[in-house]
Amino acid sequence: MAEKLTDIFGIDVFNESVMAERLPKKTFAALKKTIENGEDLDPQVAEVVANAMKDRAIERGATHYTHWFQPLTGVTAEKHDSFITPAAGGKVLMEFSGKELIKGEPDASSFPSGGIRATFEARGYTAWDCTSPAFLREDAAGVTLCIPTAFCSYTGEALDKKTPLLRSMEALSEQAVRIVRLFGDKDVTQVTCSVGPEQEYFLIDKAKYLQREDLIFTGRTLFGAMPPKGQEMDDHYFGSIKERIASYMKELNQELWKLGILAKTQHNEVAPAQHELAPIYATANIASDHNQMVMECMKKVAARHGLTCLLHEKPFAGVNGSGKHNNWSIVTNTGKNLLDPGKTPHENIQFLLFLAAILKGVDENAELLRMSASVPGNDHRLGANEAPPAIISIFVGEQLEDVLSQLIETGEATRSKQGGKLNTGVHTLPELRRDATDRNRTSPFAFTGNKFEFRMVASSMSIAGVNTALNTIIADVLQGMADELEKAENFDLAVHDLIKKTITEHQRIVFNGNGYSGAWVEEAARRGLPNLKTMVDAIPSLVSEKTISLFERQHVLNEVELRARAEIHYELYSKALNIEAKTMIEMASRKYIPAVIRFTKGLADSINSVKSAVPEADVSVQTELLVKTSSLLAEAKAALKDLQACVVEAAGKEEGREAAEYFKDVVFPTMARLRAPIDELEMLVDKEVWPVPTYADLLFEV
Ligand code: ADP
Ligand code: MG
Numbered sequence: 001m002a003e004k005l006t007d008i009f010g011i012d013v014f015n016e017s018v019m020a021e022r023l024p025k026k027t028f029a030a031l032k033k034t035i036e037n038g039e040d041l042d043p044q045v046a047e048v049v050a051n052a053m054k055d056r057a058i059e060r061g062a063t064h065y066t067h068w069f070q071p072l073t074g075v076t077a078e079k080h081d082s083f084i085t086p087a088a089g090g091k092v093l094m095e096f097s098g099k100e101l102i103k104g105e106p107d108a109s110s111f112p113s114g115g116i117r118a119t120f121e122a123r124g125y126t127a128w129d130c131t132s133p134a135f136l137r138e139d140a141a142g143v144t145l146c147i148p149t150a151f152c153s154y155t156g157e158a159l160d161k162k163t164p165l166l167r168s169m170e171a172l173s174e175q176a177v178r179i180v181r182l183f184g185d186k187d188v189t190q191v192t193c194s195v196g197p198e199q200e201y202f203l204i205d206k207a208k209y210l211q212r213e214d215l216i217f218t219g220r221t222l223f224g225a226m227p228p229k230g231q232e233m234d235d236h237y238f239g240s241i242k243e244r245i246a247s248y249m250k251e252l253n254q255e256l257w258k259l260g261i262l263a264k265t266q267h268n269e270v271a272p273a274q275h276e277l278a279p280i281y282a283t284a285n286i287a288s289d290h291n292q293m294v295m296e297c298m299k300k301v302a303a304r305h306g307l308t309c310l311l312h313e314k315p316f317a318g319v320n321g322s323g324k325h326n327n328w329s330i331v332t333n334t335g336k337n338l339l340d341p342g343k344t345p346h347e348n349i350q351f352l353l354f355l356a357a358i359l360k361g362v363d364e365n366a367e368l369l370r371m372s373a374s375v376p377g378n379d380h381r382l383g384a385n386e387a388p389p390a391i392i393s394i395f396v397g398e399q400l401e402d403v404l405s406q407l408i409e410t411g412e413a414t415r416s417k418q419g420g421k422l423n424t425g426v427h428t429l430p431e432l433r434r435d436a437t438d439r440n441r442t443s444p445f446a447f448t449g450n451k452f453e454f455r456m457v458a459s460s461m462s463i464a465g466v467n468t469a470l471n472t473i474i475a476d477v478l479q480g481m482a483d484e485l486e487k488a489e490n491f492d493l494a495v496h497d498l499i500k501k502t503i504t505e506h507q508r509i510v511f512n513g514n515g516y517s518g519a520w521v522e523e524a525a526r527r528g529l530p531n532l533k534t535m536v537d538a539i540p541s542l543v544s545e546k547t548i549s550l551f552e553r554q555h556v557l558n559e560v561e562l563r564a565r566a567e568i569h570y571e572l573y574s575k576a577l578n579i580e581a582k583t584m585i586e587m588a589s590r591k592y593i594p595a596v597i598r599f600t601k602g603l604a605d606s607i608n609s610v611k612s613a614v615p616e617a618d619v620s621v622q623t624e625l626l627v628k629t630s631s632l633l634a635e636a637k638a639a640l641k642d643l644q645a646c647v648v649e650a651a652g653k654e655e656g657r658e659a660a661e662y663f664k665d666v667v668f669p670t671m672a673r674l675r676a677p678i679d680e681l682e683m684l685v686d687k688e689v690w691p692v693p694t695y696a697d698l699l700f701e702v
Contacts, residue, residue, distance in 0.1 A: 069106075148162070199294055200322035203245060203248065205307060227699065245268075323458065324457040346403045364546075373454070375572070378458035395446040543562055570656045571655060588640045595685065595691045632684075642670050
């Protein structure tokens with residue numbers, strides 16, 4: 001297996017070693033310069049690269065290529081072109097030019113643009129992102145050469161998630177380099193951010209999935225009573241992996257390895273049928289592309305195993321939902337992780353400055369970060385006793401908290417707490433070093449030794465947005481700091497004062513306690529930290545004056561692009577809830593209510609026939625059940641009627657904020673009113689007549 005792994009790793013990627021092998025030395029060197037230093041790409045270089053890519057792709061059986069891009073829908077998009085060009089004698093040649101590699105022009109009119117483009121303005125361009133390797137994808141359509149691209153409008157606005165991410169990486173690099181230079185490091189020319197996203201997901205049986213419209217149309221169950229057993233035994237978490245799941249994971253790993261994705265860990269998660277996959281971290285842009293590929297592969301491979309992979313944040317009420325932990329750090333091109341405090345953080349002034357910058361950036365932009373982690377599904381998860389609450393705070397751990405308070409109290413940090421040794425009390429066990437800091441699983445933004453883990457991120461979403469936000473926020477704080485420090489007469493003194501001032505002003509964002517406790521919600525309110533319960537509440541942060549000037553200053557997104565994104569998010573929210581409401585109406589009208597009516601008829605028939613057979617017989621059980629189910633049925637029918645009316649009214653609302661607010665405030669609670677009686681009925685009605693697979697069927701019979 002080990003040998004095989006190294007044989008297959010990266011065979012479907014046009015990565016650096018393939019390029020080194022296949023490109024003329026001069027071309028390779030020129031391309032590397034573009035990739036590593038952001039130098040302009042020479043069209044002649046592109047021509048040679050395109051040809052080499054095509055040859056490699058054809059050897060592996062490819063007939064088509066596609067510009068693979070990430071429009072604002074949150075999923076990836078592609079349009080396939082074949083390599084064929086007509087040749088003399090009625091034959092064809094397989095060709096792929098530099099021009100075709102660099103630029104594509106999909107008819108982009110049906111991708112969301114948030115009003116940037118009218119539908120009649122159909123032009124959109126895709127541009128090759130040479131920093132993310134092209135890859136080959138094999139599916140029923142054959143083998144396709146996929147070229148990661150950015151997507152923008154005719155007028156140059158970014159219509160995708162990749163473009164702002166790339167811009168934010170440049171912004172962060174520029175400012176971080178300035179800071180590092182101030183500390184005397186002259187070798188650093190670039191700083192990149194590294195990201196390792198841990199991906200949670202559910203696997204359920206495909207045949208059962210196909211019996212539930214809610215899963216098919218919305219990715220989550222809209223009805224369903226809790227089974228007698230949920231996750232309370234904690235026996236699934238890190239439990240041994242079932243055969244069927246193990247064979248899925250094996251194949252998934254192989255697919256990912258072929259794509260050069262460093263799938264590293266896998267385990268069962270907290271909820272039954274829930275699992276996690278984590279890759280080894282990579283540069284943000286590549287990590288983001290890879291995560292999209294991971295999600296695609298998860299679904300594709302599941303289908304081959306008779307399974308369905310659910311990436312929704314909350315497929316099942318009452319058990320844990322899924323998130324994506326976005327591990328983020330910043331690293332110099334000389335290989336130094338700027339978030340590594342070393343053994344004695346109190347002496348590592350440069351680290352403390354970066355830490356201070358992060359405290360400030362996160363504190364000042366908490367709402368924006370909350371927004372960047374939001375999709376409609378994540379509202380069910382944030383704060384629901386499993387995920388970090390919707391309040392943003394930072395966990396720094398015992399050691400750093402101590403250093404910070406020394407600085408705040410005395411202006412001087414003179415010591416760092418050390419971890420020491422771990423005593424297991426068993427001599428035959430190896431002696432372990434204890435980390436200076438424990439972990440905190442309840443913090444939305446936790447320092448974990450040499451990186452921050454943003455744990456609020458939605459499982460189904462692209463990680464491009466959160467990393468764009470993080471990079472931009474931190475770049476901006478660093479810019480302010482660099483401006484100040486470059487002017488300072490006494491650098492040591494100035495940096496010391498700046499750190500002290502910054503952490504003192506932003507200490508309210510640090511919270512090391514239990515983020516799931518009610519006490520924290522109150523404490524956070526006292527500290528003035530925002531607690532935005534829903535995505536709709538968070539969207540305005542995208543277009544606040546503060547955000548617009550921040551993003552324009554860093555050249556990441558301009559006002560038009562930000563306003564477009566806000567519109568798209570409102571629409572996304574409304575559309576998601578509209579589909580959910582309509583699916584509930586459909587299921588209640590055509591499945592649940594008819595089934596319950598049949599059941600009540602059975603009860604009534606039973607009462608009548610028992611009574612006529614034996615007039616003095618006790619029919620109290622049937623009668624009681626009939627009364628109860630009939631009353632729940634009436635309750636369900638009333639809620640159904642209200643929901644139908646809501647959906648009609650929603651259609652009349654003005655698109656954008658007004659509609660989204662209506663869905664949040666009116667439609668959403670009405671959906672809950674319909675669900676409640678149906679879930680209660682599920683516990684009363686004969687399993688034989690229940691029209692869909694139950695939670696127990698879905699979660700425990702995989
Ligand atoms: P957890 O304990 O949170 O489950 P894991 O070890 O499963 O953590 O995952 C941690 C993730 O963080 C992995 O994807 C790993 O590659 C990534 N990671 C590790 N170091 C860094 C770093 N310096 N920058 C970004 N990500 C990192
Ligand atoms: Mg984690």
